[in-house]
Amino acid sequence: MSASTSPYDAVVIGGGFYGAVIALYLARQRGFSRVCLVEREHALLQRASYNNQARVHNGYHYPRSFTTAYRSRINLPRFVRDWPEAVKTNFIKLYAIARRNSKVTARQFERFCRETSAELERADASLRALFEPRLIEDVFLVREYAFDSSKLAAWAMREISEEGIEVRLRTRAETISQMPGDLLQTALRDADGKSSTLAARYVFNCTYSGLNQFGGDFPGTRTQLKQEVTEMALIKAPPELENLGITVMDGPFFSMMPFPSRSLHTLSHVRYTPHFHWNDERGIDPYARLSDYHRESRVDRMIRDVGRYMPAVYGAKYVDSLFEVKTVLTKNETDDGRPIFFERHAGLPRCFSVLGGKIDNIYDVLEKLDAEPLDAPVAPLQSTFSR
Structure with a gap:
């Protein structure tokens, strides 16, 4: 088993749309200089980010959940502004x-x-x-609009490459464990069976359906x-x-x-x-x-x-x-609400799990992250989604 020689600022597990945007946010908005994005598929945005209805919601779908509808009304114009080339109108x-x-x-x-x-x-x-x-x-x-997930995937790879974020494809995270001090260790296994570990100050679990599939000290979600x-x-x-x-x-x-x-x-x-x-x-x-x-x-x-x-x-x-x-x-099964799930784990306070039911919920996630006192030097603000 090999280990990285120096710790990362953050490891983001899950290379869907949320994981890609969060990795870019950490680098651009929070000044994280070493970010690693881990994805088990051969490319980014291949699972739930692709295999869905491709709808950019504008609230109409949720007459029994006013909060979800209201957030969609706020988020749709922002999404169209930030990813115009990927939105079909x-x-x-x-x-x-x-x-x-x-x-x-x-x-x-x-x-x-x-x-x-x-x-x-x-x-x-x-x-x-x-x-x-x-x-x-x-x-x-x-x-109401639709999005092109293939164009979003191309955007993600381009922006992540330009930002210098490390990407490990065809690699699965297996455990998340506490190390001495404030570091977390993530154990990985690639498609060839080779194992390695990454040490990082923060871990962001953006694995959607795989949120609870980790060993080590990971406590599982409370929700x-x-x-x-x-x-x-x-x-x-x-x-x-x-x-x-x-x-x-x-x-x-x-x-x-x-x-x-x-x-x-x-x-x-x-x-x-x-x-x-x-x-x-x-x-x-x-x-x-x-x-x-x-x-x-x-x-x-x-x-x-x-x-x-x-x-x-x-x-x-x-x-x-x-x-x-x-x-x-x-x-939320009875009211059709689709709020984000954002949890800092009490047993691993530098580990966060994130789940969104709709693509436009990404802004709700970023607002949650803005409120977190992540102890990295903050770089001068610039657009998270600049091209």
């Missing part, structure tokens, strides 16, 4: 309210949008004609997490739908969103997208469960149900499915 986004089994009526949805200052107008007759009127109460035109194996179907939309993003809500319904990195659409369904779930526990590796899972698509059932509300979807062509582990806070 040139499509029409519709929210349709179901007549039956919806947890929100059209009138309630309009009131909710007024209260959150979210832009909303009734869709014109040509757009409403896409929906079965016996099942859909009303259809609204909204402002209970739920894991789900999910399927995001990728479809080629028929001509009538190819320039649209559509969500039918709020309950056992569906979304169809542009997926810019592959010029397709995702199709997700509240009933069929989750394949199975379990309560997160140490020792139950979510990614191993996903790897062992027989990935039989449910896209036929999705399209069959979606077609009742939006018949044009029957003309869609199925291309592929993205299977991934989705992690949520158990306490």
Whole structure:
């Protein structure tokens, strides 16, 4: 086993979008001169940052969680400003309210949008004609966007390289342990089985579904997490739908969103997208469960149900499915809230675990980090996301 010769200021475990942005934040905003980013995949942003609906939320999705909706309203314009090349805006986004089994009526949805200052107008007759009127109460035109995860990954690699942040790909962190003094030790194993250790003053655990999969002195998260194996179907939309993003809500319904990195659409369904779930526990590796899972698509059932509300979807062509582990806070299952999870571990006070349910939550994480008294010399402020 080899060890680094001098300690790092920080080790960031997890090379998804959150891990990449946090590594850059530490270098640029907090003056950390030695940062190492550790990722088990062959490249950055390959797991949950890629295998998702690619939606930049603007609050509409959360009529039962005002706080989540409000934060999305604040964060969307910031995200568009900071990553304009990765944001797709040139499509029409519709929210349709179901007549039956919806947890929100059209009138309630309009009131909710007024209260959150979210832009909303009734869709014109040509757009409403896409929906079965016996099942859909009303259809609204909204402002919501999609992101291209491939472009975000290219941005992350470029900025991290320019900043001199060390990246270790195809490497898994196995333990986090307290060393004498204020240092933490992270034990690593690469894809060839070679082990090594890194000493650092801080460790940031940004592993999403893998938050609790560490040995050593890592105490685990206090907040209970739920894991789900999910399927995001990728479809080629028929001509009538190819320039649209559509969500039918709020309950056992569906979304169809542009997926810019592959010029397709995702199709997700509240009933069929989750394949199975379990309560997160140490020792139950979510990614191993996903790897062992027989990935039989449910896209036929999705399209069959979606077609009742939006018949044009029957003309869609199925291309592929993205299977991934989705992690949520158990306490937010009933209200659909998606707050960030940010925890400094009492037993390892220089170790932080971070989880976000939406890409725009990154700003909530950065605000939390701003409030932390990290004892590194602070460099002159500059844009965290400068190009």
